[in-house]
Amino acid sequence: MNPRLTIATAGRVLQQIRADHRTVGLLIVVPVVLIGLLAWIFSGTRVFDNIGAPLLGVFPFVVMFLVTSVTTLRERSSGTLERLLSTPLGKGDFLAGYALAFGALAVVQALVATGFAVWVFGLDVAGPRWLLVVVAVVDAVLGTATGLFVSAFARTEFQAVQFMPAFVLPQFLLCGLLVPRDGLPRALELFSDVLPLSYAVDAMRTLTARVDAAGDVGRDVAIVAAFAVAAIALGSLTLRRRTA
Amino acid sequence: MTHSQAPAVVVEGLRVIRGSREVIPGISLTVPRGEVVGLLGPSGGGKTTLLRSIVGVQVVAGGTVTVLGEPAGSPGLRSRVGYVTQSPSVYGDLTVRANLTYFAALAGAPRGAVERTIEAVDLTTDADSPVDRLSGGQCSRVSLGAALVGSPELLILDEPTVGLDPVLRRDIWAMFHRLADDGTTLLVSSHVMDEATRCDRLLLLREGHLLADDTPDGLLARTGAPDAERAFLALIETEEAA
Ligand SMILES: Nc1ncnc2c1ncn2[C@@H]1O[C@H](COP(=O)(O)OP(=O)(O)OP(=O)(O)O)[C@@H](O)[C@H]1O
Ligand SMILES: [Mg+2]
Numbered sequence: 001m002n003p004r005l006t007i008a009t010a011g012r013v014l015q016q017i018r019a020d021h022r023t024v025g026l027l028i029v030v031p032v033v034l035i036g037l038l039a040w041i042f043s044g045t046r047v048f049d050n051i052g053a054p055l056l057g058v059f060p061f062v063v064m065f066l067v068t069s070v071t072t073l074r075e076r077s078s079g080t081l082e083r084l085l086s087t088p089l090g091k092g093d094f095l096a097g098y099a100l101a102f103g104a105l106a107v108v109q110a111l112v113a114t115g116f117a118v119w120v121f122g123l124d125v126a127g128p129r130w131l132l133v134v135v136a137v138v139d140a141v142l143g144t145a146t147g148l149f150v151s152a153f154a155r156t157e158f159q160a161v162q163f164m165p166a167f168v169l170p171q172f173l174l175c176g177l178l179v180p181r182d183g184l185p186r187a188l189e190l191f192s193d194v195l196p197l198s199y200a201v202d203a204m205r206t207l208t209a210r211v212d213a214a215g216d217v218g219r220d221v222a223i224v225a226a227f228a229v230a231a232i233a234l235g236s237l238t239l240r241r242r243t244a
Numbered sequence: 245m246t247h248s249q250a251p252a253v254v255v256e257g258l259r260v261i262r263g264s265r266e267v268i269p270g271i272s273l274t275v276p277r278g279e280v281v282g283l284l285g286p287s288g289g290g291k292t293t294l295l296r297s298i299v300g301v302q303v304v305a306g307g308t309v310t311v312l313g314e315p316a317g318s319p320g321l322r323s324r325v326g327y328v329t330q331s332p333s334v335y336g337d338l339t340v341r342a343n344l345t346y347f348a349a350l351a352g353a354p355r356g357a358v359e360r361t362i363e364a365v366d367l368t369t370d371a372d373s374p375v376d377r378l379s380g381g382q383c384s385r386v387s388l389g390a391a392l393v394g395s396p397e398l399l400i401l402d403e404p405t406v407g408l409d410p411v412l413r414r415d416i417w418a419m420f421h422r423l424a425d426d427g428t429t430l431l432v433s434s435h436v437m438d439e440a441t442r443c444d445r446l447l448l449l450r451e452g453h454l455l456a457d458d459t460p461d462g463l464l465a466r467t468g469a470p471d472a473e474r475a476f477l478a479l480i481e482t483e484e485a486a
Contacts, residue, residue, distance in 0.1 A: 008349035012338070019337045019374065079333030083390070086299050087350045088322045241317065242303045244262055 001092040009089065009097025010104070013071070017105060027067065027105060031059040031113040039121035052123040053204040054177055056132055060109055060140035061197060062168055064102050068147030069160040072098065076151070082243070091236045099144050099232060106140030107133075127206065127213030135207070135217065138224050139200045145231035146196075152238030171197035176205065196227035250313060252277045252398050252429035253298055257307035260293050260452075267293045268452040270307065275431055275445075280424045282443030283433040284476070290452040291433040292330055295400050298431065299327045312397060323351055326391030330402040330433075332383045333390075336376035340367050340386050343375060344393050351394025358393060364419055365389040366412065381407040388416075399423070401432045405439065417442045440472035448476055455479045 017024060038055065042048040075081045084094060110133045117123040118132075125132065150167060154160040174184065174192040181192050181202075192198045203220035206213045253275035260268040267290050275281050283291050296302035297309055300317020309316035312324055334343045344358045362371050365385040370378060375386050388404050405413045417439070420430050424444070432443070440446055441460050448455040448463075456463055456479055460472060469475035 005350060008346060012346040015342055016335060016337050079329050079331060082301055083329060083333045086301055086327045089350050242301055244303045
C-alpha cells in the first residue's frame with residue numbers, strides 16, 4: 001500500500017460526492033429528520049432516550065452501506081475499476097481510499113445528527129456525548145466496508161440495493177433494539193453474537209445507561225472496527241486484476 | 245543486444261477462452277519499440293481480448309506475453325504501460341481536469357503533466373466541464389488523456405479515434421507519431437481501415453488468427469491491392485480459399 005495513492009483516491013471519491021449535491025443533502029439531512037421524527041413520536045416518554053442513541057449508530061451503518069455498494073458497483077461497471085487496477089494503485093489503496101472518504105463524510109454526518117439529537121431533540125445519555133460520535137463514525141466505516149465487500153456480488157445497481165434488506169435487516173432485527181439480545185431464543189442470541197451491528201448497538205446502549213461507559217464502549221468499538229477490517233480484507237479478495 | 249532494443253511486446257502461443265469460446269486459439273507476434281503499430285480486424289475478431297492480455301487484465305488459458313522484458317501484468321509494469329479501454333473509462337461526474345489530476349497522481353506524473361495533456365487532447369476549453377456533459381468524442385479524448393498523463397513507455401489504445409472528426413483524427417495520429425519519435429511504443433486498435441496507412445506496422449487479426457504482420461507498404465506489395473481495406477479483403481479470400 002502507498003499512502004499517497006490512498007489519499008489521492010479518497011480525495012477523488014470525496015470530489016465525486018461533493019459534485020452530487022442531492023446525495024450530500026440526503027446523507028446529512030435524512031438521519032436528522034428520522035431522529036427528529038422519533039423524538040416526536042415518543043415525546044413525553046422515556047423511549048427516545050432509550051433507543052435514540054442506538055439508532056444514531058444504526059443510521060450511518062445503513063446509509064454508508066447503501067452509498068458505498070452503489071458507488072463501487074458503478075466503478076466496476078463503468079470500467080474505471082479495470083483501468084485503476086492496471087495502474088500502480090494497489091487493491092488496499094483503493095479500499096482504504098473509499099473507507100477514508102466515507103469515514104470523513106461519516107464524521108460530518110455523525111456530528112450533525114448527534115448535535116441535533118442532543119441539543120435540539122433533547123436526547124439524554126449518561127455516558128460522554130463525544131463517544132456517540134465516535135461510535136457512529138466507526139459504524140459508518142463498518143457500513144462502507146460491508147458495502148465494498150457486498151458490491152462484488154451484485155451485477156446491477158438494482159441488485160446492490162436489494163442487498164440492503166438481505167444484509168442489513170436481519171442484523172437490525174437481531175441487534176437488540178427490538179428484543180434485548182439476552183432475551184432472544186438461544187440460537188438467535190448466538191447468531192447475534194457474530195453480527196457486527198449487535199456490538200454497535202451494545203456500545204450505544206451502554207452509553208445511554210452508564211456514566212462510566214468508556215471501557216465497555218471501547219471494547220465494543222474495537223470489535224466493530226475488527227469486523228470492518230475483516231470486511232475490507234475479504235473485499236480485497238473480490239478485486240481481481242485479471243478477469244475473464 | 246541491449247535491453248532497450250528488445251521488442252516492447254512478445255506474445256508466444258497465446259490462447260484465450262472467453263465464456264465457452266476460444267477467442268484466441270494460439271497467436272504469436274512481436275511489437276517493436278518506438279513504433280506505432282496498428283491492430284486491425286473485423287468486429288469480434290479478438291482485438292480487445294489481445295490488448296487486454298498484453299495489459300495483463302485478461303485471464304489467459306495458455307502461452308506467454310512479455311511486455312518491456314517482464315511478464316504481462318507484473319507490478320513493475322503498471323506505471324510503464326498505459327491502457328485506454330474501448331469504452332471511455334473515466335469518472336463522468338468529475339471534470340476533465342479532476343479526472344486527469346487523479347490519474348496523474350496514480351502514475352506519479354510530474355507537475356504540469358495535467359495541463360500539457362489537456363492541451364494535447366485539445367480539451368482546453370472544456371477542462372472544467374464534468375465529463376458527463378461532453379460529447380462522445382470529447383469523452384474518449386479524456387479517456388485517452390488519462391493514459392497519456394503518466395507518460396508510459398507503452399501505450400495500449402483500444403479504438404482511441406472512434407467518433408472523432410477527420411481533423412482531430414489527423415492531429416491525434418500526429419501526436420502518436422511524436423510520442424513514438426520520443427521512444428514511446430504505441431499499439432492502437434481500429435477497425436477503420438484508412439487509419440492503417442498511418443501506422444508503421446500492421447497486425448491484421450481475424451477470428452483470433454493473425455492474417456498479417458507487416459508494414460503498410462509491404463502489405464500492399466504482397467497483395468497487389470491499392471489500399472489497406474482491399475488488401476485485407478484479399479488476405480481473407482486467400483485464407484478462405486486455402
Ligand atoms: N466478457 C466476455 N465474455 C465472454 N465472451 C466475450 C466477452 N467479451 C468478448 N467476448 C467474445 O470474444 C470475442 C472477441 O471479442 P473482442 O472484444 O476481443 O473483439 P474485438 O475485435 O475487440 O471487437 P470490436 O471491434 O467489436 O471491439 C467476441 O466474439 C465476443 O463474443
Ligand atoms: Mg474491441
